[in-house]
Amino acid sequence: MTGKLSGVSNQRVQHRPAQSAREHLLFSCLLALLLPACVHAQTGTTKPVEPHGPSHQDQKLGEIQVQQTDLLQKTPAANWVSYNGDYSGKRFSSLREITPENASHVTAQWVFHPHTVSPLEVTPLVVAGVMFVTSANDAYALDARTGKVLWHHTYPISSGLVDDAAQHHNRGVGILGTSIYMETDNAHLLCLDARSGSLIWDVPYANGNRNYGATSAPLVVKDEILVGTSGGDDGVRGFLAAFDAKTGKEKWRFWTIPGPGERGHESWPSDLYLHGGGTTWMPGTYDPELNTLYWGTGNPAPDYDGSVRPGDDLYTSCLLALDPDTGRLKWYFQFSPHDLYDYDAVQTPVVVDANFKGIEHKMIVTANRNGFLYILDRTNGRFLFAKQFAIEQNWAKGIDPNGRPISAGLTPDENGVSVCPANGGATNWYSSSFDPLTHRFYFRSYEACAVFRAKTESFEEGHAFYSTGAEVVPQTGHSYINAFDLDNLDFSWRDPLIGSYKGWGGVMSTETGLIAYGDDALNFVIADGRTGKPLWHFNVGQLVHASPMSYAIDGKQYFAIAAGSDVFSFALP
Amino acid sequence: MLRWRSAFPTTLCSTLILGACPLPSTAQSNQGAQRFVEYCAACHGADARGGDKGPSLLSPVSVAASDDDLIRVIHDGTSQGMPPFAQIGNTNIAAVIHYLRVLQGTAAGSTGSESSIPGNPAAGQDLFFGKARCFTCHMMQGQGGFIAGGLTNYGRNRTPQAVLHAILSPDDPLIHSSRVVNVTTSAGQRITGVLRNEDAFGIDVQTEDGRFHMLPMSDVSDIQHTDHSLMPSDYATRLTSKQLNDIVSFLIVSARDSNKSTRQGN
Numbered sequence: 055m056t057g058k059l060s061g062v063s064n065q066r067v068q069h070r071p072a073q074s075a076r077e078h079l080l081f082s083c084l085l086a087l088l089l090p091a092c093v094h095a096q097t098g099t100t101k102p103v104e105p106h107g108p109s110h111q112d113q114k115l116g117e118i119q120v121q122q123t124d125l126l127q128k129t130p131a132a133n134w135v136s137y138n139g140d141y142s143g144k145r146f147s148s149l150r151e152i153t154p155e156n157a158s159h160v161t162a163q164w165v166f167h168p169h170t171v172s173p174l175e176v177t178p179l180v181v182a183g184v185m186f187v188t189s190a191n192d193a194y195a196l197d198a199r200t201g202k203v204l205w206h207h208t209y210p211i212s213s214g215l216v217d218d219a220a221q222h223h224n225r226g227v228g229i230l231g232t233s234i235y236m237e238t239d240n241a242h243l244l245c246l247d248a249r250s251g252s253l254i255w256d257v258p259y260a261n262g263n264r265n266y267g268a269t270s271a272p273l274v275v276k277d278e279i280l281v282g283t284s285g286g287d288d289g290v291r292g293f294l295a296a297f298d299a300k301t302g303k304e305k306w307r308f309w310t311i312p313g314p315g316e317r318g319h320e321s322w323p324s325d326l327y328l329h330g331g332g333t334t335w336m337p338g339t340y341d342p343e344l345n346t347l348y349w350g351t352g353n354p355a356p357d358y359d360g361s362v363r364p365g366d367d368l369y370t371s372c373l374l375a376l377d378p379d380t381g382r383l384k385w386y387f388q389f390s391p392h393d394l395y396d397y398d399a400v401q402t403p404v405v406v407d408a409n410f411k412g413i414e415h416k417m418i419v420t421a422n423r424n425g426f427l428y429i430l431d432r433t434n435g436r437f438l439f440a441k442q443f444a445i446e447q448n449w450a451k452g453i454d455p456n457g458r459p460i461s462a463g464l465t466p467d468e469n470g471v472s473v474c475p476a477n478g479g480a481t482n483w484y485s486s487s488f489d490p491l492t493h494r495f496y497f498r499s500y501e502a503c504a505v506f507r508a509k510t511e512s513f514e515e516g517h518a519f520y521s522t523g524a525e526v527v528p529q530t531g532h533s534y535i536n537a538f539d540l541d542n543l544d545f546s547w548r549d550p551l552i553g554s555y556k557g558w559g560g561v562m563s564t565e566t567g568l569i570a571y572g573d574d575a576l577n578f579v580i581a582d583g584r585t586g587k588p589l590w591h592f593n594v595g596q597l598v599h600a601s602p603m604s605y606a607i608d609g610k611q612y613f614a615i616a617a618g619s620d621v622f623s624f625a626l627p
Numbered sequence: 628m629l630r631w632r633s634a635f636p637t638t639l640c641s642t643l644i645l646g647a648c649p650l651p652s653t654a655q656s657n658q659g660a661q662r663f664v665e666y667c668a669a670c671h672g673a674d675a676r677g678g679d680k681g682p683s684l685l686s687p688v689s690v691a692a693s694d695d696d697l698i699r700v701i702h703d704g705t706s707q708g709m710p711p712f713a714q715i716g717n718t719n720i721a722a723v724i725h726y727l728r729v730l731q732g733t734a735a736g737s738t739g740s741e742s743s744i745p746g747n748p749a750a751g752q753d754l755f756f757g758k759a760r761c762f763t764c765h766m767m768q769g770q771g772g773f774i775a776g777g778l779t780n781y782g783r784n785r786t787p788q789a790v791l792h793a794i795l796s797p798d799d800p801l802i803h804s805s806r807v808v809n810v811t812t813s814a815g816q817r818i819t820g821v822l823r824n825e826d827a828f829g830i831d832v833q834t835e836d837g838r839f840h841m842l843p844m845s846d847v848s849d850i851q852h853t854d855h856s857l858m859p860s861d862y863a864t865r866l867t868s869k870q871l872n873d874i875v876s877f878l879i880v881s882a883r884d885s886n887k888s889t890r891q892g893n
Contacts, residue, residue, distance in 0.1 A: 116839035169680060184839055197831050197841045202824040204831055204839055208676055208683070232773075232837065245769075249837035252766035252777025 115183045115607065118248045120229045124181075125274060126342055129490075129565075132606040134180045136337070137226055137271040139603060142405035143339035144488035145562040147604040151611035152626060153566040157580045157589040163612065163623040164201030168194060171211075172619035173558075173599035176226040177271065177485075179234075180605035185614070186229065186248070187621055188271075190222035191238045193246060198614075199607050201623060207251035212240040217518050218284045218335075219267020225337075225600075226271035228279060230299050235279045237268035243281050243297055255302040259295055263328070264515055266290045273337045275347065275378045278305055282334025286352035286398065289519030292332035294349055294374070296381060306381030310334065310351045310369045318368030326363060329513045331355030332370035336400040336483050341416070344433060346384060347376040348405065348418055352398035353390075356521030357477075358466045358508040366391035371399045373418065375435060385435035390424045390459065394466055395449060395506060396477040396524065397424040404488050404495070408540050410438060419540070421486055421497045423479030426453060427538060439543065443536060444480035445501055449473050466508035466522070476504035477524035485560030485601035487569065489583060493540040496561045496569050496583065502530040533557055533574050537586060549586040551575075559615070560601025570613055572598020578615050578622065594622055657799070659726025662719045664800040666712055667727075673802040675730045681709065685784055690731050697724050729789055744876045745787050746869060751877025754870055761874070764857060768881065773837055774821060775805070775857060782882035790875045797858035805856035808832055811849040812842065821857060825850075 113119070120135055129148040130139035138145050152160060168174070168189035178198075179186045185198040191209035196202065211222050219239045227234040234248045241260035246253055259281060260266035265288035273280040278296040286292060292310035297303065310332035312318040322330050331354045338349030354363055354370035369383075371390040376383055390397045403418045410417060410429065417438065418430040425444030430437060437457025450459035464471050478500065486497035509522040533556065537546040551557065551574040559572020569583045577591040578598060596618020604613050612625045664673060670681030677683035692700075701720050704711035712720065755761045756770065764775035771777075782790060792799070803822065810818040810832055820834040829843045830850065862871065 114838060116841055118837065118839075183841060195839075197824065197829070197839070199841060199843075200829055200831075202826070202829070202831060204823045204833070206678070210683075247766060247773045247777075249833070250766065250773035250775075250777065252771075252773060253779050254766065254769040 113182050117182050118184055118229075118232055120181055120231060122276070125230070130604075132180075133182065134178070134603045134605050135229060136179070136273065137177050137228075138337065138339070138402060138485065139562075141275075141340040141342065142488075143402040144404050144406070144490065145402075145485045145560070145601065145603075146487055146489055147562065147564045149564060149604050149606050149611040150566050151606070151609065152564070152568065152580070152613070154568060154582050154589060156626060157568060159626055160580060160590050160592075160613070160624050161627055162592055163199075163625050165623075166194075166196055166201040166203075166621040167619060168192065168621075169619070171222045171224075173223075173597060174616035174619060174621065175223045175269070175600050176616050176621070177601050177603050178605075178614050178616070178621060179227055179229055180603070180614075181229060181248075183607045184248075185605075186227050186234055187616070188224040188226050188236055189619075190224060191236075193227060193234065193236055193244075193251060195248070195251060196621075198605060198612070198623070201621070205251035207246055207253065209238060209244070212238070214264065214516070215239055215267050216265050216285075216516060217267070217288050218269055223269040224271075225269060228272035228274040230274045230277075230279075233299070235272040235274065235299075237270055237272060237281055239267055239269070241266045241268040241281075241283050243272065243279060243302065245279075245299075245302060257297060257302040257304075259297070259304070260285075260290070260293075263290050265519075268335075270335050271337050273340070274299065275340050278378065280338070280347070280349075280378075282336075282349075284333055284335045286331035286333035286335065286355060287357055287396070287518055287520055289329035289331070289355050289513040289515075290333065291328050291330060292334055292351055292370075294334045294338075294347075294376065294381070296378070308374070308376060308381040308383065310372075310374070312368060318366070321363050321365035321367045323362070323364075329355055329519060330363065330367065330370065331357075331519075332367075332372070334400070335398075336402065339403050339405050340378065341405050341432065344416070345378065346432070347374075347378050348403040348432065349374045349376060350398070350400040350403055350420075352400055353393050353396045355519045356511065356513075357396050357519070358394060358506050358524065359510050359521035360392055360394045360465065360508075362510060362521075363392075367393065371397055371424075373399060373403050373420070373430070373435075375432070387428075387430055387435045387437065387457065389422045389426070389428065393424075394464075394508075395424075395473050395475070395504075397422070397475075397479060398483075399423065400483055401481055402486055404486060405432065406488055406490075406495075406540070408490070408493055410540070419488060419495050421481045421495075421499070421536075421538075423475070423481055424449070424459070425475045425480035426450075426459075427495075427497075428457070429540075430457075441538070441543065443499055443538070443545075444475050446474040446503060446530070447480070448503075449475075464506075466506035466524075468507060468509055468522075470505040470507045470525075472503055472505050472527060474503035474530075475500070476502035476526050476530070477506070478502065478504075478526070482558070484558050485562065487561045487563040489563040489567070491565065492567065492583065494546055494563075494583060495538040495540060496563055497536055497538070498557070498559065498561060498571065499534045499536055500556070501532045501534070503527045531556060535561065535569075535571060535581075535586060537569075537583065546584075547586045553577075555597050557598060558600075559598035562602045562604065564604060570602045570604075570615075572600070572602075572615060572617060576617075578602070578613075578617065578624070580613070592622070592624065594618070594620070596620065658719075659722035659724070659729075660800050662715065662723050663726050664802070666715060666719075667723060668802070670709070673800070675727060684727055685731055689727075694724055697727070729786060731784060743787060744879060746872030746874070746876040748873070748877040748880040750870075751873035751875070752881070754866070754874050755877055759862070759866060759870070759874060774833065774835060778878060778882075780882050782879035785879065785882075787872075787875050787879060790878050791871060794871060794874065795863050797860060798855045801854065801856060805858075807853045807855060807857055809849075809851040809853070810840070810842065810847060813846050813848050815848075822852070
């Protein structure tokens with residue numbers, strides 16, 4: 055190994071191979087005539103689609119090229135190519151190396167400390183042994199075997215933001231071809247070259263209200279990039295927007311708060327529709343066969359003062375079914391009409407094909423922040439089933455046959471009213487998981503009540519728009535990991551998490567029957583999905599505020615999780 | 628082929644091309660650049676824009692800090708974890724600060740005004756994407772290659788002198804992650820590419836096709852580190868002074884425009 059050379063003769067010896075290497079590399083660069091990387095991204099679309107088979111078998115380690123076949127894989131294996139691993143949102147890995155029998159031998163492999171923001175909320179993506187993570191507005195490519203940085207793209211954090219965006223949370227990237235896509239805290243969509251981190255384009259996509267921000271990971275569908283915003287508690291007007299993957303040009307935008315003349319506008323007097331919330335701050339899911347996007351919307355704004363927004367407040371706290379080519383609304387299902395308790399409906403709408411009461415159904419399964427688990431027919435939005443999972447729940451007397459909650463009439467006022475679940479919800483954005491082999495749906499839940507107060511206020515840019523507040527009732531607050539069995543429509547098991555923290559760790563499952571999650575005591579845990587019994591844990595020393603994923607390199611399976619200000623990777627020795 | 632910097636001293640070249648621009652402290656700046664790479668770049672990045680372990684030194688706070696403040700921080704370290712560097716001596720500390728001021732665009736003699744732009748940016752753009760072939764390796768505003776660093780924002784906070792120096796003497800200083808290496812694997816495969824990461828236990832090399840070769844040391848039989856990056860070192864003979872100034876102007880002016888377009892909005 056040589057550093058800077060001082061001797062002339064020595065320098066000549068070293069230069070010969072070096073110069074030829076330089077010329078060789080430059081020549082190849084010229085041959086390639088290097089078009090923008092996003093143009094390369096398009097070449098993938100011309101390949102035949104094989105959604106069922108293991109795709110990209112000939113992909114070499116370190117060679118980043120994500121094709122439509124990779125995005126359409128039914129279950130992730132070595133690569134994890136989108137926020138939830140695949141379009142269904144089931145966050146289920148087909149890797150089989152780590153099993154209930156050997157899980158106790160898992161050990162830490164590496165820690166990556168991006169040094170920007172805490173807590174990290176990113177789910178890493180892995181392609182061909184290269185991991186992509188974000189921390190605030192920065193993106194990194196890592197050697198997924200060692201955690202060492204291959205490149206780092208910096209982008210300054212924004213000042214003057216409010217609420218969630220002001221904390222610069224970011225949940226990761228989307229990938230297509232040789233490009234990655236990420237949102238910035240101030241709602242810009244960036245396209246970066248996945249091989250260098252170089253910026254290809256930067257499109258600001260939420261203007262006119264500086265309370266807009268972004269914290270999600272983009273979803274790549276066909277040749278478009280789907281993004282939403284944060285700011286639903288801060289008086290922005292929610293939307294989902296699609297941008298051309300190659301050019302960054304906007305293709306369509308669906309406003310979640312109807313404008314003048316549109317259905318549902320009657321809930322939004324005067325210009326309140328411009329501040330009605332309903333933001334799309336988590337990635338949705340996608341069914342390629344039905345050509346339908348499923349995307350949850352957040353709470354209405356102002357959060358607690360419903361007197362100014364009469365009616366159901368469409369399309370807040372809803373699941374939207376949208377045509378990805380046009381943004382046309384196919385159907386919607388509203389979980390919490392006229393929500394008064396901050397019950398966003400952005401929890402992953404998991405695409406499940408399974409037997410329901412004796413008949414094969416194309417379903418959406420989702421555990422909602424309002425305390426109920428729902429099963430819907432995803433071909434038409436028809437309500438099939440609901441089950442209360444929040445042990446303490448008093449805002450609804452039940453769910454009627456059409457899936458509409460029967461209100462208990464608890465209206466926040468200046469004196470305050472105690473409501474369960476609390477404003478943080480009976481579950482939240484942390485991932486759920488569906489195991490298609492056992493038909494178990496795993497998710498984290500949280501038991502708490504809060505006193506909600508309301509007072510009519512005016513929207514003001516630069517300030518949140520809760521119209522007063524909610525305070526969690528002391529002595530409540532317990533987390534559970536739940537396994538809901540879709541075959542008998544009841545819980546297989548529910549395990550309370552021991553610990554003094556309120557965890558925000560999502561759940562994933564694997565083909566060998568394992569589940570993995572961050573608990574309420576700063577541990578990352580691998581457990582047996584059949585019983586919930588923990589098999590292994592590692593004290594990451596920080597609260598897990600993110601959802602796990604799994605990947606493989608040369609057949610070796612890893613679990614990765616962001617915790618606090620670090621990303622951890624684990625594997626068998 | 629003679630390498631440019633062995634034919635002419637950098638100071639002479641800069642003065643010739645930029646005309647009567649005085650650079651009284653270029654020697655100090657070069658010393659500062661070397662010391663900066665040696666002591667600071669591992670944490671703060673070779674361009675001081677921040678790295679894995681240290682914050683950007685181009686922030687308003689760092690720019691506003693007085694030289695005395697910076698001397699104190701470098702000399703004593705910080706409670707946030709930066710170690711003290713008193714051992715490098717006052718001369719080196721002063722040189723590092725001088726170089727940092729160049730990177731910050733606040734060094735004496737450096738200005739960001741239109742009048743200080745030495746050439747024609749439009750002609751520079753034609754050269755960048757044409758005769759000079761910069762685009763084959765560098766990405767600029769979405770167009771170009773990936774094997775070298777993106778230049779969209781490169782000219783921001785950089786002086787024309789610093790940009791010119793980087794073009795004419797690309798390996799002074801040589802950035803660790805740009806170094807060309809020749810690796811032979813245990814299986815006998817030879818890999819020539821750019822060093823992206825290396826420690827005692829493994830090496831990450833990126834080849835011209837964009838592929839990352841991520842090798843544990845147990846799979847490596849030999850590593851030859853060259854003393855250069857991929858960037859050609861003969862631009863002084865390939866391009867005229869005017870053409871070089873045009874490219875410098877293109878990099879600085881377009882970064883300024885990029886600054887305007889990407890940071891607007893909310």
